[in-house]
Amino acid sequence: MKLELSRRDLFLAGGGAVAGIALSPVPWKLLDDLAIWTQQPSTPTPRPAGPLAFRHTSCSLCPASCGLKARCFGAQPVGFSAVPGHPASDGGLCPLGLTAHHLAKHPFRATLPERVSGGKRERIDRAAAVATLSAALAACGKNPKRIFAVVDGRPGRSLSRTWRALATATGGLYVTPPAAGASRSLEALGKRFDGGSLALGVDFSKARRVVSFGTPVLTDAGTPGLLARLRAESRRRPAAERIEVIQVEATRSRGAALADRFVPIAPGTEAAFALGLAHVLLDEKLADAAFLAARTSGLDEFASLAARFAPALVEQKTGVPAGVVTALARDLAASLPALVLGGDPASAPLSAEAEAAIASLNLLLGAPFGPLPVRADAPREADGDAKLASATPFDALPDGSVGLLLLDATVAEGLVPWERLKRALSDGALVVSLSPFRAGLGEKATLLLPGPAPLEAMLELEGPSDAPLSTLALAPALLLPPKDLPLPEEIVREATAAAGLSLPAPSSGRAAALLASKRGRIYDPSAASFEPLAGIASVDALAELFARGACWIDDAAPEPKGRFALLREGEAPRLLEAALGAPSALPARLTTLPRESVSAAPPSLLLTKLTRETTLFTPPAAANASAARA
Amino acid sequence: MKLPAPVSFAVGLVPALAAGWLLFPRLLYRTEAQPLAFNHKAHAEGGMACTDCHAVAENGRFAGLPSTESCAGCHAEKGESKTINALVASYVEPGREVPWLVHARQPDNVYFPHAPHVTTGKLACTRCHGPEGESTTPRAYQVNRLSGYSRDLWGPSMTRAGRKEWQGMKMSDCIHCHRAGGRESACLDCHK
Numbered sequence: 001m002k003l004e005l006s007r008r009d010l011f012l013a014g015g016g017a018v019a020g021i022a023l024s025p026v027p028w029k030l031l032d033d034l035a036i037w038t039q040q041p042s043t044p045t046p047r048p049a050g051p052l053a054f055r056h057t058s059c060s061l062c063p064a065s066c067g068l069k070a071r072c073f074g075a076q077p078v079g080f081s082a083v084p085g086h087p088a089s090d091g092g093l094c095p096l097g098l099t100a101h102h103l104a105k106h107p108f109r110a111t112l113p114e115r116v117s118g119g120k121r122e123r124i125d126r127a128a129a130v131a132t133l134s135a136a137l138a139a140c141g142k143n144p145k146r147i148f149a150v151v152d153g154r155p156g157r158s159l160s161r162t163w164r165a166l167a168t169a170t171g172g173l174y175v176t177p178p179a180a181g182a183s184r185s186l187e188a189l190g191k192r193f194d195g196g197s198l199a200l201g202v203d204f205s206k207a208r209r210v211v212s213f214g215t216p217v218l219t220d221a222g223t224p225g226l227l228a229r230l231r232a233e234s235r236r237r238p239a240a241e242r243i244e245v246i247q248v249e250a251t252r253s254r255g256a257a258l259a260d261r262f263v264p265i266a267p268g269t270e271a272a273f274a275l276g277l278a279h280v281l282l283d284e285k286l287a288d289a290a291f292l293a294a295r296t297s298g299l300d301e302f303a304s305l306a307a308r309f310a311p312a313l314v315e316q317k318t319g320v321p322a323g324v325v326t327a328l329a330r331d332l333a334a335s336l337p338a339l340v341l342g343g344d345p346a347s348a349p350l351s352a353e354a355e356a357a358i359a360s361l362n363l364l365l366g367a368p369f370g371p372l373p374v375r376a377d378a379p380r381e382a383d384g385d386a387k388l389a390s391a392t393p394f395d396a397l398p399d400g401s402v403g404l405l406l407l408d409a410t411v412a413e414g415l416v417p418w419e420r421l422k423r424a425l426s427d428g429a430l431v432v433s434l435s436p437f438r439a440g441l442g443e444k445a446t447l448l449l450p451g452p453a454p455l456e457a458m459l460e461l462e463g464p465s466d467a468p469l470s471t472l473a474l475a476p477a478l479l480l481p482p483k484d485l486p487l488p489e490e491i492v493r494e495a496t497a498a499a500g501l502s503l504p505a506p507s508s509g510r511a512a513a514l515l516a517s518k519r520g521r522i523y524d525p526s527a528a529s530f531e532p533l534a535g536i537a538s539v540d541a542l543a544e545l546f547a548r549g550a551c552w553i554d555d556a557a558p559e560p561k562g563r564f565a566l567l568r569e570g571e572a573p574r575l576l577e578a579a580l581g582a583p584s585a586l587p588a589r590l591t592t593l594p595r596e597s598v599s600a601a602p603p604s605l606l607l608t609k610l611t612r613e614t615t616l617f618t619p620p621a622a623a624n625a626s627a628a629r630a
Numbered sequence: 631m632k633l634p635a636p637v638s639f640a641v642g643l644v645p646a647l648a649a650g651w652l653l654f655p656r657l658l659y660r661t662e663a664q665p666l667a668f669n670h671k672a673h674a675e676g677g678m679a680c681t682d683c684h685a686v687a688e689n690g691r692f693a694g695l696p697s698t699e700s701c702a703g704c705h706a707e708k709g710e711s712k713t714i715n716a717l718v719a720s721y722v723e724p725g726r727e728v729p730w731l732v733h734a735r736q737p738d739n740v741y742f743p744h745a746p747h748v749t750t751g752k753l754a755c756t757r758c759h760g761p762e763g764e765s766t767t768p769r770a771y772q773v774n775r776l777s778g779y780s781r782d783l784w785g786p787s788m789t790r791a792g793r794k795e796w797q798g799m800k801m802s803d804c805i806h807c808h809r810a811g812g813r814e815s816a817c818l819d820c821h822k
Contacts, residue, residue: 002631009638014642015639020646
């Protein structure tokens with residue numbers, strides 16, 4: 001008997017073999033192992049070289065200046081983690097900071113000067129950049145419609161003195177953007193103090209309730225990573241001790257979505273809502289009577305104003321049910337310490353009347369000196385300050401007046417909207433950006449002078465102006481900048497000299513000014529310990545500590561004597577009109593652009609994924625469920 | 631004679647299945663010998679705890695494998711057994727560390743801290759490492775030729791079916807345990 005093998009048999013056997021392989025571990029096991037193989041040193045995947053080491057610095061992506069612990073292979077940081085106990089962030093870190101080391105390789109990174117000419121962007125060399133800038137500088141001041149203006153996103157640094165000197169030399173303006181976060185609310189409250197305007201900060205660690213009328217406390221303002229951490233930690237405690245964030249806003253913003261409670265409110269009715277809360281607090285005698293008696297004035301006048309804002313009327317005005325107003329006021333009184341923050345100057349500014357009502361509400365809750373402590377600015381060198389241009393508020397920049405606009409690398413488009421900047425420019429104005437990125441304002445500039453990316457240069461970082469205490473870090477660089485990167489400050493100096501103007505030598509006296517003040521303590525992250533500044537022997541020793549990633553923190557300021565006015569002179573009628581009338585007019589600088597961050601840098605490409613997957617910004621429902629399971 | 635179609639199909643299927651299930655694992659893994667025939671059981675019966683050699687500080691920080699110096703604390707001289715003689719001759723006297731092949735070694739992109747698992751999670755060593763303390767000789771170290779890591783990461787069975795809770799250290803195993811304990815985490819907890 002002869003066996004006949006046909007082509008059909010071969011096909012069938014082949015099919016059987018394929019089916020057999022598919023039914024064996026070969027496909028999935030090979031897939032799994034090949035995925036791990038791609039991470040082996042022998043594969044072409046670039047891998048950091050060198051021994052594992054940990055280094056410390058501070059994040060420069062937003063004013064929060066959070067502490068960073070970098071896990072490095074050799075000189076290359078490969079990952080960041082928060083630094084528990086760090087004076088600026090105390091273990092908090094947002095997803096933006098976690099990806100700071102990606103930004104030097106961002107696709108939008110620029111490493112050579114670029115000029116937009118005839119609508120086309122072209123790379124130019126250092127000499128061409130100097131020539132372009134010096135010609136524009138020389139032309140400034142000759143025509144009042146073509147002045148020079150420099151915008152500084154982080155005033156108060158040593159570099160800021162250079163910008164002020166440049167504005168002085170050219171007869172131009174030194175412009176500062178509005179402070180982000182809760183600064184405007186704190187300023188409104190501080191101005192009510194009769195012993196002179198008080199600088200106040202926000203200490204979330206001392207609050208159990210945080211009511212925000214639009215300040216994005218969980219995403220952008222202050223040190224959002226810190227509040228997120230404090231809130232997450234508090235969920236492990238009994239319910240009565242938890243920190244809750246209540247967002248009162250017209251729109252369901254990202255901050256509102258992350259808050260424990262969201263109270264949707266009709267736009268422009270914040271003053272009426274705040275006065276409604278004040279009404280309940282006073283009517284039911286829930287306000288902090290001891291604080292009101294000892295530290296405030298004008299209670300009777302304010303009480304008669306608040307008496308007009310019964311919850312039923314507030315419901316008509318704001319659309320918030322009267323029961324919600326009453327319940328919220330009672331909850332605040334029962335959960336002291338509580339604090340109330342107003343709008344964000346960048347994305348959701350409130351009227352002056354609404355901020356006044358919010359300031360009074362803070363006084364009823366006794367927030368000053370508790371969760372809203374007094375703070376002082378960090379020491380800085382002051383020699384020759386009188387000769388330097390003083391700061392011009394961004395809103396005061398005259399329309400059509402600027403012939404040369406210099407945007408410091410710290411200027412975030414969220415705080416300085418391009419549409420508003422464009423109005424200030426005269427025809428044919430030169431817009432110079434020192435951003436290291438061809439993105440945001442860097443993309444809009446007609447001359448881009450890119451500087452070091454985040455972590456590529458030592459930076460002087462002050463904490464946010466609404467932090468409870470001033471902090472300062474001279475944050476060391478963790479990355480090497482590209483070879484031959486022309487430093488923008490040097491280009492500006494060369495151009496200034498070429499235009500026949502003079503600038504003082506760069507200032508480097510911040511550490512010395514700090515040491516001379518003998519104030520505060522310095523945190524050494526490698527030892528996780530504080531040392532009194534008075535115990536530091538020399539400027540060199542202080543500089544060495546800073547080079548290791550240290551951070552200075554001020555002493556707590558003493559509680560000043562004096563009283564806060566619940567109502568300032570002539571304020572009651574304005575407040576009444578604003579709260580009872582049509583929704584109040586918002587400041588003209590309102591931007592409709594969405595604002596996610598106060599950072600001048602674009603987010604890492606991985607950030608979207610990280611934000612989606614990380615638990616740093618855990619929505620309350622999921623977090624509560626997790627806590628309940630635990 | 632013509633072959634029936636099922637038979638032709640089986641002619642291909644059976645060898646492929648055999649190759650996939652029997653030959654492939656043998657090709658995928660190679661066996662390497664540990665440098666010393668360490669007897670965990672003898673040490674455990676002598677009254678030693680895991681942490682006597684594999685130090686875990688009070689805060690949960692794990693010091694890893696014992697150093698030769700700590701072995702030399704008890705085995706400074708030759709004479710008790712072949713293994714001890716080899717230990718003393720090859721490692722204690724020259725002052726070299728023993729190049730143990732670590733079954734639990736994870737890829738570089740994985741960050742596993744012992745502290746939260748031991749201190750907060752109160753997990754026993756055997757929960758993840760199995761009854762290693764009862765072994766009289768070290769298990770064969772089977773290294774994956776492609777990935778370069780131990781077979782323990784996948785587990786002894788190619789199907790992963792019926793494995794014990796300590797068998798397998800894939801990400802899915804970590805997630806399964808975390809999920810069961812209500813400790814679901816983010817990517818960044820383990821991948822820094």
